[in-house]
Amino acid sequence: MFRLIAKVVLCVAFLGAADSLDAGVSGWHEPLFGSAGQRIYIKARADDSEGIRKISIIIVAGKMVDCDEVRPWAQEVGVPCRMGASRFIHECEYVDYVPPSTEVACEYSEDFSFSYGGKSLISYRIEATTRSGDVLSDEEITFSQGEAPSQSIARPLWWYRLAPLRSRVDIGFFPDLDYGDNDSAYGNFTADLNSILAGVLFVSAPFAYPFHASRITFNYWAASFGADAEECQRDFASHLDPIISQMDGRVILHQNLFRDCASISLAGYGSVYAKASDASWILAHESGHFLYGQGDEYACDGSHRTVGSCKNIFSSASDCVAYAINWNLRAGECEEMVCNDIPVAWRLGRGNSVMRDRDLLAEWHSANRKCVQDRINTCESGVCYVRSVP
Amino acid sequence: MKTRIVGILSVLCLMVSCVSLECADRDPIRQRTSPRVEVDPHEDNEPVLDNFVRGLIVEIEVFDSTILRHFERVGLVSKITKHSGSSDMIKFEAFRKGVGIFSSFGSDEEINALEGFGIVKKKSRTIIAYLPVPRPFDELFVRFPGVEDKKSLKVGEAFFQFCKQHPGDMWCQPGEVLEF
Numbered sequence: 343m344f345r346l347i348a349k350v351v352l353c354v355a356f357l358g359a360a361d362s363l364d365a366g367v368s369g370w371h372e373p374l375f376g377s378a379g380q381r382i383y384i385k386a387r388a389d390d391s392e393g394i395r396k397i398s399i400i401i402v403a404g405k406m407v408d409c410d411e412v413r414p415w416a417q418e419v420g421v422p423c424r425m426g427a428s429r430f431i432h433e434c435e436y437v438d439y440v441p442p443s444t445e446v447a448c449e450y451s452e453d454f455s456f457s458y459g460g461k462s463l464i465s466y467r468i469e470a471t472t473r474s475g476d477v478l479s480d481e482e483i484t485f486s487q488g489e490a491p492s493q494s495i496a497r498p499l500w501w502y503r504l505a506p507l508r509s510r511v512d513i514g515f516f517p518d519l520d521y522g523d524n525d526s527a528y529g530n531f532t533a534d535l536n537s538i539l540a541g542v543l544f545v546s547a548p549f550a551y552p553f554h555a556s557r558i559t560f561n562y563w564a565a566s567f568g569a570d571a572e573e574c575q576r577d578f579a580s581h582l583d584p585i586i587s588q589m590d591g592r593v594i595l596h597q598n599l600f601r602d603c604a605s606i607s608l609a610g611y612g613s614v615y616a617k618a619s620d621a622s623w624i625l626a627h628e629s630g631h632f633l634y635g636q637g638d639e640y641a642c643d644g645s646h647r648t649v650g651s652c653k654n655i656f657s658s659a660s661d662c663v664a665y666a667i668n669w670n671l672r673a674g675e676c677e678e679m680v681c682n683d684i685p686v687a688w689r690l691g692r693g694n695s696v697m698r699d700r701d702l703l704a705e706w707h708s709a710n711r712k713c714v715q716d717r718i719n720t721c722e723s724g725v726c727y728v729r730s731v732p
Numbered sequence: 733m734k735t736r737i738v739g740i741l742s743v744l745c746l747m748v749s750c751v752s753l754e755c756a757d758r759d760p761i762r763q764r765t766s767p768r769v770e771v772d773p774h775e776d777n778e779p780v781l782d783n784f785v786r787g788l789i790v791e792i793e794v795f796d797s798t799i800l801r802h803f804e805r806v807g808l809v810s811k812i813t814k815h816s817g818s819s820d821m822i823k824f825e826a827f828r829k830g831v832g833i834f835s836s837f838g839s840d841e842e843i844n845a846l847e848g849f850g851i852v853k854k855k856s857r858t859i860i861a862y863l864p865v866p867r868p869f870d871e872l873f874v875r876f877p878g879v880e881d882k883k884s885l886k887v888g889e890a891f892f893q894f895c896k897q898h899p900g901d902m903w904c905q906p907g908e909v910l911e912f
Contacts, residue, residue, distance in 0.1 A: 392895030397760075400772055412777045416755045419784050419808050423777045428768035446758050450765070556837060572851040583791075587862050588810065601848055605841035608821075613902040631845045638845055645845030727839070 347357050352606040362705040366390070366574045367478040369399065370487055373430055375532040376563055377489035380457040386434075388470035388478060390515065397448035406463035408491045419583035421507070421563075422495050424463045438473075443625075453546035455488035462487045464718040465503060481505075481558050486720040496563035496585045499539065505558075507588060508725045511633060511717070512561045514589035516569035516582065518596035518613075523567045534595055534616035535564060541622025548705040549696050552714045559721045569594045569615045574603040590727055591633050593625065604631035608650045609727045623702055630697050630706075634713040639689045639698035642681035652713035654697060656688040671708050764896055784808040786903070787864040788890060790824075790872060797876040804890035806903075809862035824861050828869040828910075834886050836863055840877060848882045868903050868910050 367388040376382045384401065404427025410417035411425055413608055434448035447502045454462040457476045467482040484503040490496070496514055517531035542553040553560060568579030571594040578586060586592055590609040595616040602624060604612030610632035614624045631637040631645075637655035638644030656662035662676035675692045678685050691708035695700050706714055720726055787809035793801040826834040838861050844852040863872075870888035875881075888910045894902035902908065 402776065403778070404771070409781060411776065411779055412773055415786070416781055416784065416808055419781075421783075422779060423780055425773050427771040427773065427776050429771050430768045431766045433762075433764055433766075436758075437761050437763040444758065446760070448760060448763075504779045574846050574854060576841075583789075583860060587789075587860065601846055603844050603846045603852065605839075606843045606845050606851075607839050607841060609839045610841050638847075640854070643848050643850050645851045647843055647845075647851055650845065672742075 367468050367480050368468040369480050374407045375536055376487035378460040381451050381453050382487055384447055384466050385452045386468040386684045387445055387597040388441055390472045392444045392474050393442040394470050395473050397434045398469040399450050400428050400467045402465045403427045403454050404463055405458040406491055408488050418494055418584040420496055420588040422463055422646050427434050452575040460488040470585045478564050490504040493581045494584045496565050498563055500562045509721055510561045511559055512586055512589045512728050513591040514565050516565045516594045517567055518594050519570040520596050538621045538625055547702055549623050551706045556718045559718050571596055573601050577609055577675040597634040604628040606631050606635055606647050608635045636697055636713055639695050641679035641686050643731055646687040659688055662688040662690050675708055744876055785811045785864050790861040792859045794857055794859055797879045802885050804887045806890055806894040809864050811864055825873040826865050826869040827871040833869055834865045
């Protein structure tokens, strides 16, 4: 009896601490970017107050192709299509005596590239059936394994394929010329990319807030060679144009050290030093510039500009206070930024900020958080970024 | 003392075994994988292809707000719904025989934040506009943020070349095709 009680108490405590991911049902795959010949793990977890009876991983896998093969005229759209696909379901069933609310796990693994000539596109959706028969479901996620059909097509690492591209923030990652241009160099790039994305997608550190606040708002892609960055100079080979056209954020990962640079824009360009131990933080900071139009909040040698109506930097105290009052933020958090005793600008927010402090505990607060949330809200309305008027 | 140590060790062992046993309960008692069923490729790819419509892709090489060179071609571009503009963006306006038929905004990467340095203005840059225009047009006006004058680009040649290759296309029929 004691053993049973201990089991229940200890397990609930253990599981509660082990996973702080969303309650309900969720799925993910490892690694995010899969090379040909590698075993890919599709993982699912679920919990429910009634307990979970079954998890189903619904998988569609096929050959990743140029969309021109599916529909004439659809070449150069920058993203892949799929041919020869098949659908199957992997199911896991659980014992009845697992305590309700216990998280249960299910996993399927395969080298998908083997069946599709080294170029595969895989989608999966997780469904969990509770003991009363209710079905909980997660959004379908698509990823690729192996080579792209052409250099002009991006490989998805995490793609909500059923949703219109315009309703998601698409971030494309490009290997810098400094990686080299052979298979081994690409492997080095994708290893860095896997690590950087895992650092914003699967950890709940405050600096990763935008990527967590609404995980379904973001798609992540890997491009082929052809990009070259050196500080603010960015060059892209013409074969990358179709990929660039589909992305809202274009990030060049580099392995040689130079100062990172990003456009201050609502959708734009940036670079990330991929070998830094805090490269995930760098991505978060640079995305503040190129996705949300925010400026630096460090006083000396910072870029104190913003773009668009959402601001985190102000030229005067009165501007800052007026903005705070207008948007129901705390005007008392307006703070003067001073460099070598010379006032340079005003920021809105107290404490460590992602746009100021290179610190894994730095936060998106007040004005920063508003800009991120505004963008997520815009995406939820159907179109993430302003582009055209019919 | 000895009894106490044995007691503590027993509790620890029990805890470890309890946790590991309970974790085994998290794992499935039965797993099965269904046979594979073929998926219709058109149905499968429809959500992807539905993102795109025919349009004009315009590539512009710029120095400051001066257009040095431009190149256009007809291709598939993102289908875009209603938006509003911003003063920080480049505005594109398409005209067919003097009548405005479409306008669009594009992001400019002119203003950059170089870490530990400050603002860097990129005077020389390439801007690519993807315009989901409803029909062929002959003139594109480009207006840069903060610049009053708009630049005019003659783009009809791209549609002319397209129709030479695709004479049967709906954009190349009488009434639709642009004449030179």
